[in-house]
Amino acid sequence: MTRNATLGALVFTLLLVTTGLSGAVGASETVQSGPAEASAAPLARGTTATQSQTANESATISFGDQSSNGSAVTVESANLSAGGYVVVFAQNGTALGNTSYLEPGTHENLTVSLGTPIGRSQVLIAAPHLDTDGDRTFDFNATQAQAAGAQNATDRPYLQPNGLPVNAVGFVTVGNASRQGTATE
Numbered sequence: 001m002t003r004n005a006t007l008g009a010l011v012f013t014l015l016l017v018t019t020g021l022s023g024a025v026g027a028s029e030t031v032q033s034g035p036a037e038a039s040a041a042p043l044a045r046g047t048t049a050t051q052s053q054t055a056n057e058s059a060t061i062s063f064g065d066q067s068s069n070g071s072a073v074t075v076e077s078a079n080l081s082a083g084g085y086v087v088v089f090a091q092n093g094t095a096l097g098n099t100s101y102l103e104p105g106t107h108e109n110l111t112v113s114l115g116t117p118i119g120r121s122q123v124l125i126a127a128p129h130l131d132t133d134g135d136r137t138f139d140f141n142a143t144q145a146q147a148a149g150a151q152n153a154t155d156r157p158y159l160q161p162n163g164l165p166v167n168a169v170g171f172v173t174v175g176n177a178s179r180q181g182t183a184t185e
Contacts, residue, residue, distance in 0.1 A: 057082050059158035063126035063168035070174045071117045075110040075126050078102070082130055085138045085155065088112045089125045096124070101136040121174050127167040128158045 062076040078086045080102055087098040097114040099107075112126070129140060132155050139155050157165035 057130065057158060059084075059128040059166050061086065061126055061128050061166060061168045063124075063170045065171045065173075067173045068118075070114070070119055072097075072111050072113045073124060073126075073170075073172055075099075075112060077106065077108045078110060078126075078128055079106045080104055080128050080158070084128055084130045084158070086110055086112060087127050087129050087138070087140065087157075088114065089127065090116075090118075091123050091125070095140055098129075098138045098140075101131060101138075118172065118174055122172060123169055124172050125167050125169050127165050129155045130158060131155055 058079075058081045060077070060079045062078075063073075064076055066074060073088055075086050075088075081104055083102055083104040085098045085100075085102060086107075088096050090096055094116070096116045096118065097112045099110055099112055102110075118124075129138065131138075133139065141154055157167070160166055
């Protein structure tokens, strides 16, 4: 993982941890997680992240490096045991776009339109979210969730057994940009 990808993933995780969303898990039975490497490395770029929080809430997501016109990205696959949404975030934790409600199960090649288009190549984070209020409309406001102190105040992310959000990180190249940096003199 590049330094920028690592930094972006850490910032995203810290934002969710400091808002209290990562601790929004009720007292429920924990089940065995998926592959050990997914639990040990929850923020791996271009790989599948696995979560197994409870018997009713588990998710996997795969979001790889890709080219984009800046207005949409493709999530390779998502498996949502309780249904919900896939949300794409910038490194600073800003939600850029999300899918419509997804039924429980596996979904492949999801196109996520970015309500806030990106104008430059950058690391983006894809995270599955639950439909905690059951309205089938994505509602996520970290500030509101923290103020309310309620688990169902916002459509929170699926969580790993360690309490961190399930996510996958990908480098999105916009236009003809290259991943290579330019040397400065």
